[in-house]
Amino acid sequence: MDHLFTVSGPSATPVPPTGLAAEGLFERRHLQEWVIDNPQVLGESVLVITAEFDRWADTDGVPARDRLDVLGLDATGRLVVVELKRGTADRDVHLQAITYAALVSRFDLDTLAQAHHDFLAGRGRPLDLEACRQRLLDHVDGDWSPELLQRPRQVIVAADFPKQVTHTVVWLSEMNLDIDLVQVALWRVEGHLVAGFTKVYPTPEVEEFTLAPARVEAKAAAEKLEERSRARNAVHVLVGAGLLPDGARLRLTPRHGVTEAIRVAIAAWVGEDDRRATATWSNDTAKPLSWAADGKSYSPTGLANHIFRSVTDRKADGIQGTTWWDVDTDHVPDNVDPDDWSSLAGTDLASLAKRLNGAGKDWTVLHTLLGAVPSGRWTTYGDVATVIGSHAVPVGTHLATCHTCPNPWRVLNAAGRVSPGFRWADPTRTDTPADILATEGVRFDEETADQEARLPLDELQRLLEG
Incomplete structure (x- = not known):
């Protein structure tokens, strides 16, 4: 973030930047704690394992003096090595990060569990060693992979x-x-310090067009990482877009990573207990599926x-679990229009994520668009979703729970009827959207x-643009 302003109506006043040193703030006492408390600045789903780690030894058994600022673990199973600088980074800061990455790349699960145990104990949050070990295992989406541990990701945080x-x-x-x-940047705004963290490299464009091809051509460990990353990204896209309401039912349909013979074996196994065939969705990026067979929460993979x-008595390798779970449209969640819900029939989580990539829960544009729909006209959830880059289901769900949406009665389902899931923000109202539209x-x-009276899609688009 290069510029920050305080805004009052049409007036925007620049806020001069400051710095950690100028404010008497330090790397370990302040910047490090900010990162530990807010690990999302290091990337999605990062668990902090330890900080200020220095318990390694050289080949002679003499403890090394290097101190690693922060060590994390992301949900794909990779370690995250973090180097912090409160000012401009040293010219060789990347060499420090690489050195730490090389050192931790030899760590195994037991070493990491012990480090996490000591870290939590030192912060007054003791957890026994086995619980720390299980916490690391649970954080990883899929099987624990020593190959991925050997490929740490590095994050350098600095003012410049x-x-x-x-x-x-x-x-x-x-x-x-x-x-x-x-x-990391710092400003003083009306007596308060405001910190901002901006990922300056790699940008999404660099990752897609420059780095992604190299990863595709990498070794088997990198390919496994890509499989897990795609699965994780699909879940984040779906949660971010709000497509699936909590309680939505999913049905098992094995696809990616298994042969036809194994699919047949899974079908026979499911036939022994029909609870094995279904899971319930919750908008939790870590473990969104609650399996009916045991009531436990899992990631799709x-x-x-x-x-x-359970079926083969073998370890799975490279399954993309988001392709295994289809939306069960026979069970319509509350506040969802049945016709819009039925449009998701036979669609798996991975396919839904591809359809919605880039959508989110910022409904500001939706509110602007609804406010522009004129009296005496109506539109549909699907057309609104097309204009704002979402899907009819989250649009309908939002309208059913929003207390500030303008003109919600002017949005009908695809058949031109009031959705069964429509709810007034004021529960005491007894009139219907049809009643209001009729008066208009x-x-x-x-x-x-x-x-x-229905607004054509192109006219709806022009309302938003103008």
């Missing part, structure tokens, strides 16, 4: 980066070594792997609105 660092990091990234540069092992001049044939 000299050109020597950025140029070198770009080249190392092209050589398939993952290093993120995160810039974690549950697919569990089912695979919209004619109804029984329960269906006159199609001539």
Whole structure:
């Protein structure tokens, strides 16, 4: 973030930046604690394992003096090595990060569990060693992979980066070594300090067009990482878009990573207990599936792997679990229009995520669009979703629970009828959207609105644009 302003109506006043040193703040006492308390600045789903770690030894058994600032674990099973600088990074900061990455790449589960145990104990949150071990295992989406531990991701957090660092990091990234540069900035706003963290490298464009091809061509460990990353990203997309309401039912349909013979064996196994065939969705990015067979929570891939092992007695390898779970449209969640819900029939989680990639829960644009729909006209959940880049289901769910949406009665289902899931923000209201539309001049044939009053999609788009 290069510029920050305080805003009052049409006036925007620049806020001058400050720095950690200027404010008397330090790397370990302050910046490090900010990162530990807010690990999302290091990437999605990062668990902090330890901080200020220095319990390693050289080949002679003499303890090394190097101190690792923060060590994390992301949900794909990779370690995250974090180097912190409160000012401009040193010209060789990337070498420090690489050194730490090389040291931790030899760690195993027991070493990491002990480090996490000591870290929590030192912060007054004791947890026994076995519980720490299980916590690490539960955080990883899929089986624990020693191969992925050997490929740590590195994050360097600093106020600024000299050109020597950025140029070198770009080249190392092209050589398939993952290093993120995160810039921390500080402002003083009306007596309060405001900190901002911005990932300056790699940008999404660099990851897609420069780094992704190198990862595709990497070894088996990198391919496994890509499989897990896609599965994790699919869940984050679905949760971020709010497509599936809590309680939505999913049905098991094994696809990716298994042969036809194994699919047949799974079908026979499911036939022994029909609870094995279904799971319930919750909007939790870590473990969104509650399996009917045991009531436990899983990630899509974690549950697919569990089912695979239960049937074959073998370890699964490379399953993309988000392709295994279809939306069960026979069970319509509350506040969802049945016709819109039925459009998801036979669609798996991975396919839904591809359809919704880029959508989110920021409903500001939706509110702007609804406010522009004129009296005496109506539109549909699907058309609104098309204009704002979402899907009819989350649009309908939002309207059913929103207390500030303008003109919600002017949105009907695809058939031109009031959705069964429609709810007024004021539960005491007894009139219906059809009643309001009728007073605005919209004619109804029984329960269906006159199609001539429906806004064409292109006209709806122009309302948002102008």
